[in-house]
Amino acid sequence: MNDRLDWEYLPQRVRDVIEDRTGTVIKAESVIGRRPGVAARLYAEQDDVFVKAIPADSPAAEPYRREQWAGRHLPVPAPAPRSLWSLELDGWLVLAFELVNDYARHVDLRRDCADLPFVLDAVGSLAVERGAVSGPSAVEHFSSLYAKGRLVLDQPHVRDLYLRAMDGFDVDRLGGSTLIHGDLGPRTLLIKDGSAYAVDWSTASLGAWWIDLVLLAPQLIAEGHSPEQVDELLSGAVPAWANVPAREVIGLTAIWGSHHLYQAEHGPVTRRDDAVRLAHACTTWLTHWLPRL
Known part of the structure; x- marks a missing residue:
């Protein structure tokens, strides 16, 4: 489209x-x-x-x-x-x-791809508190996504997983002062001259520094990485990743997964296959993290 x-x-x-x-x-x-x-x-x-x-x-x-x-x-x-x-x-x-997308290309996130170190360097540099700035709230943004996403949690095996993941999660924990991109992946990451650039900041907001890392994880899983490998990649990019509470990772992943489930049913037809793929990756990521609660 x-x-x-x-x-x-x-x-x-x-x-x-x-x-x-x-x-x-x-x-x-x-x-x-x-x-x-x-x-x-x-x-x-x-x-x-x-x-x-x-x-x-x-x-x-x-x-x-x-x-x-x-x-x-x-x-x-x-x-x-x-x-x-x-x-x-x-x-x-x-x-x-x-103009950085002149002769640039979209990143390849597959395993052992040469783009991965550049992507992880870029993501790590973005995961920084920026200080006092006013702007759109990640809490409001993801609350809105989940309000739509929960409308499609009608299959028992999906609903039970997602309700368990959201149990005890407070969306206010997504608040913070980091400028969040909100949709990092192959479509919004470019490689040029050995550097990765995040483009299309149309879903940007202010929130917790780890949000973009959580959202990137299903993208990596969808490209063939195991959840264990994703954990290792994110820890290498941002050592503090190891300290993010499991409840926060699981809760945000459930919101993100429900958003893709909604898009798979109600989003633009040309993007529904990709939404299904990412929803499945979110399920894999949730299954990996839930035992940590």
Whole structure:
């Protein structure tokens, strides 16, 4: 599914203002993605940039505003494209980022892949408390996901596992001051020049430093890693992983798994197979962790 619009779809005045900053656009390449709006690599006389744009009053604008917020608060050394500027003009919200996805590729998370060390370095560097910043709450975000996800826990063998996993879990434990990406995986991690970059911060929030590690685990399992190997990889990336309470890992994994179960039934048809795959991986991760309670 691709609802992307081409660069030429933007109003002429919006394009003119963008070119005031980049110089004349010589070439514009639209990028396929899961969200509506414009997403394009702009090759220009002065500065090449990656531009995203959406009608400012669109229901789909909220993820863009969340990405705008994340871009403002990510520190410069973070393994992510730098936010260069943003503007709102003639009813359009426009975001401009450092062009790191030029000649980049999506990561390969399979076992023994050369990309893994770069990915784990990037994930480890993101798992840091950032200090006092106001913004969207991970508690609210994952509470919303679970409110939908629990609607599909109708099969006894699934319901019993998930209810056991959520028993005694307090979603408020997801609170914190780390800027969480919220959806790290092959689709949102790029490799370029021996470095991994986290892109598409449209699900970003503030929460506990370990959230992205928990969410990455099923992605690794889905790519062929055993739960034991995932534990070893995460501990190598962030030694403090060994101290994350089992109740928190299990509770968040249950929320994440129920979200993918919901997407497998009600999400876009083109993404349902991937949702099923990740839901199964979450079940495997839960089964591995539940004996630790």
